[in-house]
Amino acid sequence: MGSVALAEELLLLAYDNESGRASGSHIGLDLGMVAAVLVELALAGRIAYVGGSLVVTKADPTGEPIEDEVLGRMAADSPHTPDSWLQRLRHGLRDRVLADLCARNIICDVDETTADGFIHLHRYPTIDPSVEADVRERLRRALIGDDQLDERTAALATLVAAVRMEPALGLSGAEAATAHEQLRKISDHAGFTGTVSMEESSIRPSVALVVAVLVKAIQTALGNARA
Numbered sequence: 001m002g003s004v005a006l007a008e009e010l011l012l013l014a015y016d017n018e019s020g021r022a023s024g025s026h027i028g029l030d031l032g033m034v035a036a037v038l039v040e041l042a043l044a045g046r047i048a049y050v051g052g053s054l055v056v057t058k059a060d061p062t063g064e065p066i067e068d069e070v071l072g073r074m075a076a077d078s079p080h081t082p083d084s085w086l087q088r089l090r091h092g093l094r095d096r097v098l099a100d101l102c103a104r105n106i107i108c109d110v111d112e113t114t115a116d117g118f119i120h121l122h123r124y125p126t127i128d129p130s131v132e133a134d135v136r137e138r139l140r141r142a143l144i145g146d147d148q149l150d151e152r153t154a155a156l157a158t159l160v161a162a163v164r165m166e167p168a169l170g171l172s173g174a175e176a177a178t179a180h181e182q183l184r185k186i187s188d189h190a191g192f193t194g195t196v197s198m199e200e201s202s203i204r205p206s207v208a209l210v211v212a213v214l215v216k217a218i219q220t221a222l223g224n225a226r227a
Helices: 006-014 026-043 065-076 082-090 093-103 130-143 151-162 173-190 205-222
Strands: 047-050 053-056
Touching: 006 026, 006 093, 006 130, 006 151, 026 047, 026 065, 026 082, 026 093, 026 151, 026 205, 047 205, 053 065, 065 082, 065 093, 082 205, 130 151, 130 173, 151 173, 151 205, 173 205
Parallel strands: none
Antiparallel strands: 047 053
């Protein structure tokens, strides 16, 4: 099984392997997945943050279908702020990500729509747990202080913290709070949040800037976290 996209990694973390149902904030996950796609495009050198907007700098396909669909939409539109792109792109993205994971036999679609057709219910239990296991192992290493994190793992850790997905890691209470702080430290070190300058960032400045503005947009959309 090949690697999966950041958006798919977030979704796998959010969905229970057995019940196939999502936990946590639905809008938070949707915004996080949009941000993840945009981060991948920044990593691939396709978009940049210029003059307050996210703009397409190179329209060549990446070879990843979901990313290329989003890239095509952005290239055909005028530049917009990160906040605007998060809202414009989130509708329908979850269904697209679920369909891709089903097609790759990582999860399956269990249709529980009622006989009268009035209530549409779908569950997405896991078929191949190895993919999510790899994602969790990368985050585990990040949480214990692995200082050799690549850009994608640092971005994933940042998005997990921004979307407040620590409970999806099986953590609660003090453990969740401790994990959140560690994820924030990773984000700060990468230059995604905090006061680290782009020159000091461990991540390419162009990518760090895109992630930073997306994280801020997510936090604005979700409001203050509960104490």
